Amino acid sequence: MTDDPLIDIRGVRHTFRTASGPLKVLDGLDLSVPEGGFVAVVGPSGCGKSTLTRLVAGLMIPDEGTVRVHGAPVTGPRSNVGMAFQNPVLLEWRSILDNVLLPLEIVPTKLSKPEREARARRLLALVGLEGFENKRPSELSGGMKQRASLCRALIHQPEVLILDEPFGALDAFTREDLWQTMHRVKEEEPFTGVLITHDLRESIFLADRVVVLSGRPARTQFTLEVPDTGRRTLDHLYTPEAAEMLNTLRHQIEIAQGRAPAAQAAE
Numbered sequence: 001m002t003d004d005p006l007i008d009i010r011g012v013r014h015t016f017r018t019a020s021g022p023l024k025v026l027d028g029l030d031l032s033v034p035e036g037g038f039v040a041v042v043g044p045s046g047c048g049k050s051t052l053t054r055l056v057a058g059l060m061i062p063d064e065g066t067v068r069v070h071g072a073p074v075t076g077p078r079s080n081v082g083m084a085f086q087n088p089v090l091l092e093w094r095s096i097l098d099n100v101l102l103p104l105e106i107v108p109t110k111l112s113k114p115e116r117e118a119r120a121r122r123l124l125a126l127v128g129l130e131g132f133e134n135k136r137p138s139e140l141s142g143g144m145k146q147r148a149s150l151c152r153a154l155i156h157q158p159e160v161l162i163l164d165e166p167f168g169a170l171d172a173f174t175r176e177d178l179w180q181t182m183h184r185v186k187e188e189e190p191f192t193g194v195l196i197t198h199d200l201r202e203s204i205f206l207a208d209r210v211v212v213l214s215g216r217p218a219r220t221q222f223t224l225e226v227p228d229t230g231r232r233t234l235d236h237l238y239t240p241e242a243a244e245m246l247n248t249l250r251h252q253i254e255i256a257q258g259r260a261p262a263a264q265a266a267e
């Protein structure tokens, strides 16, 4: 990880024009993700977290403020972004391998067909799906589909990986299993990532920085740096340091929800 911000969001403000009138969603969003960094974004439901990912992917341009990737302003949809969502949306008429290969049919690549396939197989093996390459999505469990979706998001070596609550619908054990898979993937396939989550444990287990957004209209309310403890295991979540971080974040969420006075936020 370097200190250069790969993603740099400054003073972003945005209002949606809806049938029932203007809806101000972002009001002073600042976020910076260094190259190789992994930032988790947490905040109350409906505050604007997914809107933030659309800004990074260039799927919308804010009314005010700047969004830069590698120093260049984002002015339209970016192909060099990998995305995974809560619903993996795999195409049932394609095999798992062909689902993973899909982005390479859209994004230009120098890889030959055998090289693409070898890369897809390597990624699938990395997430524990070796032997499932020729299965159809309906033959896989929810956790397995999410693993395949992660491979699809990474196949084109994206500059930025955006994960919008990818583990939200999974049971607790599968989710923890996938957290550990994520660490393995990041070691083998380094990426710069933004993770949207409602799970504070997930945020401190996976990310090296956690950004708390205020209630809508969202602004950056609080930033927590997660100390680099080397390779993390689930045991890390049961240390006094983790308990302290979780308490701090929980309190910040209460402030964001308007359930605790902001004065207590002073660190």
Ligand SMILES: Nc1ncnc2c1ncn2[C@@H]1O[C@H](COP(=O)(O)OP(=O)(O)OP(=O)(O)O)[C@@H](O)[C@H]1O
Pocket (backbone or CB within 6 Å): 016, 017, 018, 023, 025, 044, 045, 046, 047, 048, 049, 050, 051, 052
């Ligand atoms: N294109 C749009 N037009 C109008 N309103 C929108 C649009 N996109 C999002 N919104 C509204 O903006 C607000 C923020 O939405 P967003 O999906 O970013 O929130 P979120 O924090 O990701 O929500 P959740 O935590 O529930 O997933 C919501 O009230 C949503 O209804």
